[in-house]
Amino acid sequence: MTADDSFGRLDDDDYPAYTMGRAAEILGTTQGFLRAIGDARLITPLRSAGGHRRYSRYQLRIAARARELVDQGTPIEAACRIIILEDQLEEAQRLNAEHHRTTTPHTAGV
Numbered sequence: 001m002t003a004d005d006s007f008g009r010l011d012d013d014d015y016p017a018y019t020m021g022r023a024a025e026i027l028g029t030t031q032g033f034l035r036a037i038g039d040a041r042l043i044t045p046l047r048s049a050g051g052h053r054r055y056s057r058y059q060l061r062i063a064a065r066a067r068e069l070v071d072q073g074t075p076i077e078a079a080c081r082i083i084i085l086e087d088q089l090e091e092a093q094r095l096n097a098e099h100h101r102t103t104t105p106h107t108a109g110v
Contacts, residue, residue, distance in 0.1 A: 027067055042062060042063075
């Protein structure tokens with residue numbers, strides 16, 4: 001990979017650009033919290049060639065939502081489940097809207 005390729009990926013939300021330490025620092029949490037939400041399968045960080053966890057901006061947004069729920073008193077396992085269900089609901093609503101658009105006849109001039 002060239003330097004130009006790496007710079008182009010900086011705008012990619014799914015590019016695993018953050019180490020565990022940096023991710024924890026950005027979120028204002030501990031590395032243990034990141035391990036816990038990984039163990040709960042909320043996010044699955046990619047691994048570097050050396051086996052170190054690497055996080056994307058998308059994963060950091062999910063982790064931030066989990067931290068918000070935990071800070072409000074929700075147990076971590078429940079927070080992870082809530083976020084997974086929210087994501088599933090959002091996807092189902094998107095698919096439903098898409099299906100509705102493709103199956104509803106359009107009437108002109110009504």
